[in-house]
Amino acid sequence: DDLVRAVNGGVIPEDTAPAGWQERITQGRFDGKTIIVTGAASGIGRATASRIVREGGRVVAVDISAEKLEAVAAGFPEGRVVAVAADVTKQADIDRVIAAAGDRIDGLANVAGINDDFSPIHETSDETWDRVIGINLTGVFRLTRAVVPSMLQAGKGSIVNISSEAGLRGNASGNAYTVSKHGVVGLTRSAAFMYAQQGIRVNAVAPGGVATGIPFPPHVSETGSARLQPFQAAIPSLATAEQLAASITFLLSDDGVNINGAVLPSDGGWSVQ
Numbered sequence: 001d002d003l004v005r006a007v008n009g010g011v012i013p014e015d016t017a018p019a020g021w022q023e024r025i026t027q028g029r030f031d032g033k034t035i036i037v038t039g040a041a042s043g044i045g046r047a048t049a050s051r052i053v054r055e056g057g058r059v060v061a062v063d064i065s066a067e068k069l070e071a072v073a074a075g076f077p078e079g080r081v082v083a084v085a086a087d088v089t090k091q092a093d094i095d096r097v098i099a100a101a102g103d104r105i106d107g108l109a110n111v112a113g114i115n116d117d118f119s120p121i122h123e124t125s126d127e128t129w130d131r132v133i134g135i136n137l138t139g140v141f142r143l144t145r146a147v148v149p150s151m152l153q154a155g156k157g158s159i160v161n162i163s164s165e166a167g168l169r170g171n172a173s174g175n176a177y178t179v180s181k182h183g184v185v186g187l188t189r190s191a192a193f194m195y196a197q198q199g200i201r202v203n204a205v206a207p208g209g210v211a212t213g214i215p216f217p218p219h220v221s222e223t224g225s226a227r228l229q230p231f232q233a234a235i236p237s238l239a240t241a242e243q244l245a246a247s248i249t250f251l252l253s254d255d256g257v258n259i260n261g262a263v264l265p266s267d268g269g270w271s272v273q
């Protein structure tokens, strides 16, 4: 909570989900399955890893921050999480992730992402563009490329990519971020179409506002600012990372059996406007 407060100007969401909804979950949708989750040391990735473990799965938890990852992994039951400190932009790191996963990879959640530059196009540097596209889009491509061979061999697999409200339309987030998240939608649809006959499903989740470590654009995170009000009015509610994990694991699991190539908004209704 302190991290969220620090990066998001004091904004903490009111949890509008029905009280106790998480405690009532009893499904074992990931029994015996191995799922790779990137961005697992924080926010949505961490909540997704936690939900998968809670439902019987083994998680290969990937994050660039070795320190945060170790702390998070220590909180999971012995043997259920393999922590791999890795940068999704580096192929050698991805090779280590695949080696850690072993022969069987049932699923991949591409959650790692950054949003740290809110420049308009005419002020966007090459460095920002390459860095944001490199992590948010090329990283998703590289991980997908790495897991597909074993999924093809198994004749099944499920991949969930994290896009954004910013992947659906023009957005107050930075230019490179908005483009990267549109790219994730394109990659999702392309892969879904390509592997549909071979049992691999590829879907995307498009979160609205979620209280995590990732910063909101400055003009929406100024607490008490008049400029925050239209943003708050536009978003029915800020979600928690656990609410996003519920959407991601729905698509990752066999519950999503007939869903392929979909981009599921998980935003409390923001995108219907």
Ligand code: NAD
Pocket (backbone or CB within 6 Å): 038, 039, 040, 041, 042, 043, 044, 045, 062, 063, 064, 065, 068, 086, 087, 088, 089, 111, 112, 113, 114, 115, 135, 162, 163, 164, 165, 206, 207, 208, 209, 210, 211, 212, 213, 214
């Ligand atoms: P977060 O900052 O809490 O978590 C992101 C994690 O990704 C961090 O642990 C970070 O260390 C890791 N990461 C960053 N670069 C990496 C790299 N090169 N290799 C491996 N790991 C790396 O943020 P979050 O809100 O949980 O974000 C998760 C995803 O959700 C992102 O793709 C983000 O764009 C997307 N998203 C978030 C929101 C929101 O409001 N929080 C809204 C829409 C989309």
